[in-house]
Amino acid sequence: xxxxxxxxxxxxxxxxxxxxxxxxxxxxxxxxxxxxxxxxxxxxxxxxxxxxxxxxxxxxxxxxxxxxxxxxxxxxxxxxxxxxxxxxxxxxxxxxxxxxxxxxxxxxxxxxxxxxxxxxxxxxxxxxxxxxxxxxxxxxxxxxxxxxxxxxxxxxxxxxxxxxxxxxxxxxxxxxxxxxxxxxxxx
Numbered sequence: 001x002x003x004x005x006x007x008x009x010x011x012x013x014x015x016x017x018x019x020x021x022x023x024x025x026x027x028x029x030x031x032x033x034x035x036x037x038x039x040x041x042x043x044x045x046x047x048x049x050x051x052x053x054x055x056x057x058x059x060x061x062x063x064x065x066x067x068x069x070x071x072x073x074x075x076x077x078x079x080x081x082x083x084x085x086x087x088x089x090x091x092x093x094x095x096x097x098x099x100x101x102x103x104x105x106x107x108x109x110x111x112x113x114x115x116x117x118x119x120x121x122x123x124x125x126x127x128x129x130x131x132x133x134x135x136x137x138x139x140x141x142x143x144x145x146x147x148x149x150x151x152x153x154x155x156x157x158x159x160x161x162x163x164x165x166x167x168x169x170x171x172x173x174x175x176x177x178x179x180x181x182x183x184x185x186x187x
Contacts, residue, residue, distance in 0.1 A: 032127055034168025044129035047080050051112040055085040055171070057164040060092050077145060079178045089182075091165035095141060096182070100169025104187035107134070107160060110154065110170065123147065135186040136160075136172060142181035 034183050044051060063090040067075040067086040078087035089096070097101040121128040128151060138146050150157075166182065173180040 019174055030144040044175040046175055047083065050083065051115070051159055051175060052080045052083045052085070052173070053163060054111060054161045055088060055110050058088070058091055060090075062090060064089055078142070078180050080173065080180065081178065084182075088165065093166070095139070096163075096166035096169055098168040100182075102185070103168075104185055107136075107162075107170060110160040110162050112159060114159065115175070116160070117154065117156050117160045118151050118158065121151040123151070130158075136170065136183040137181040138172070139184070141168070142183075146172075146174075146181045149177065149179075 041101075063075070064078075064087045067079070067081050067082075067084075069075065075081070075149045076087055079087075080086070116130045119129045119131045119133075126140065126143050126146075128138075129135045129137055153176070157174060159173045161171040161173060161174060161180075162182075163171050163182065169182045169186065170185060171180045
């Protein structure tokens with residue numbers, strides 16, 4: 001004699017979901033600057049696959065440089081091309097003046113040796129978090145440059161630089177697009 005048990009549909013669906021979640025390989029935690037298997041720049045597409053060195057401090061009256069390419073093409077958005085930082089706003093631009101720079105402290109793990117992935121993001125607040133709860137808020141005037149970024153893509157696609165011209169600001173570089181935006185460290 002066979003006995004059959006009826007499993008409610010919702011329970012069966014829940015069991016199937018949890019079984020599917022456990023099939024894949026476990027996610028590995030990765031500290032900033034550590035890259036699995038020695039692949040340091042395997043997922044970098046911009047700037048010929050190279051993470052750029054930090055931008056240099058510029059003269060107070062320096063205008064944003066425009067990237068002029070062969071054939072008359074021009075790119076004036078903030079980006080890095082052939083390790084050169086284009087489109088960085090004037091050092092004396094009033095939008096970047098903060099009465100008390102670094103109100104949440106300084107972010108210490110910046111520069112080309114640290115790469116990050118976004119853990120979560122809030123598009124409405126223009127804010128994103130790296131693993132460990134570290135958050136940044138993108139400047140409202142730079143938001144149009146970053147709003148279309150793939151915030152939930154896998155990989156360490158972001159590098160943070162200390163902005164040499166605007167105290168209290170950081171430059172967040174997208175290694176996939178080559179574009180960078182200004183952001184404040186929120187803690």
